Amino acid sequence: MPGSVTQRQIALAVLAERGIARLAELRRAGVTAATMSRMERDREVIRLARGLYQLPDAELDANHSLAEAAKRSPKAVICLVSALAFHGLTDQLPRQVWLSIGNRDWAPKPDRMPIRIVRFTQTLLSEGVEIHTIEGVPVKIFGVAKTIADCFRYRNKIGLSVAIEGLQEALRKRSATPGQIANQAVRGGVGTVIRPYLEALTVNG
Structure with a gap:
């Protein structure tokens, strides 16, 4: 679905820029909770905690x-x-x-x-x-x-x-x-x- 693909691209861009993003931030960027759930299922993102996401290949700081x-x-x-x-x-x-x-x-x-x-x-x-x-x-x-x-x-x-x-x-x-x-x-x-x-x-x- 084109809309879903676009949302995924937006989500990946937001996460690449911010490192860690809250669901509220992603929603403001136009990404739905359903899209984030699918991305988590497809292992495109990692859910750190409820409503908190990061890219799987993100470099983890000691802090x-x-x-x-x-x-x-x-x-x-x-x-x-x-x-x-x-x-x-x-x-x-x-x-x-x-x-x-x-x-x-x-x-x-x-x-x-x-x-x-x-x-x-x-x-x-x-x-x-x-x-x-x-x-x-x-x-x-x-x-x-x-x-x-x-x-x-x-x-x-x-x-x-x-x-x-x-x-x-x-x-x-x-x-x-x-x-x-x-x-x-x-x-x-x-x-x-x-x-x-x-x-x-x-x-x-």
């Missing part, structure tokens, strides 16, 4: 799960251990993607990909956000200083040792200055918590 999470929850920001790993500040390989969302935002349901949700106030959610392109997908990730401050803020969730390791690595690699980290810690309400670690590491460094 593929972050791109997939960003597509599923565009408002969310990659945070905590996932942000530490992205910035190369921990040896840990997170088994789940840590996502921060607003207090009233809809939380995405885990679908094959494990997600850990942390709720932030709107102010803390909008500060220190960087946008990195992974597999053609713009992904919101907290910057280094903000990530370190958040790790101390949520040390009971991720473990104090992980937060300290991230701080040590950030200072060693000069990914952020002590002043930038201290500033973000104060804004996040953990200035007094992080200060002794920051002072000890900068004096010994």
Whole structure:
């Protein structure tokens, strides 16, 4: 059917350009859900999760799960251990993607990909956000200083040792200055918590 062929070509073009596409994006481009189902059946596309597609021969980035999470929850920001790993500040390989969302935002349901949700106030959610392109997908990730401050803020969730390791690595690699980290810690309400670690590491460094 000519219409179906045209829709398939559109779908392939969208996926080639964006890396990962949501069904809503494909629909806006003129591709129906039925066409995507047929393409999945014919193995022309891979369904990563409900309403999320990728080409089967797409080159997977080491941070593929972050791109997939960003597509599923565009408002969310990659945070905590996932942000530490992205910035190369921990040896840990997170088994789940840590996502921060607003207090009233809809939380995405885990679908094959494990997600850990942390709720932030709107102010803390909008500060220190960087946008990195992974597999053609713009992904919101907290910057280094903000990530370190958040790790101390949520040390009971991720473990104090992980937060300290991230701080040590950030200072060693000069990914952020002590002043930038201290500033973000104060804004996040953990200035007094992080200060002794920051002072000890900068004096010994």
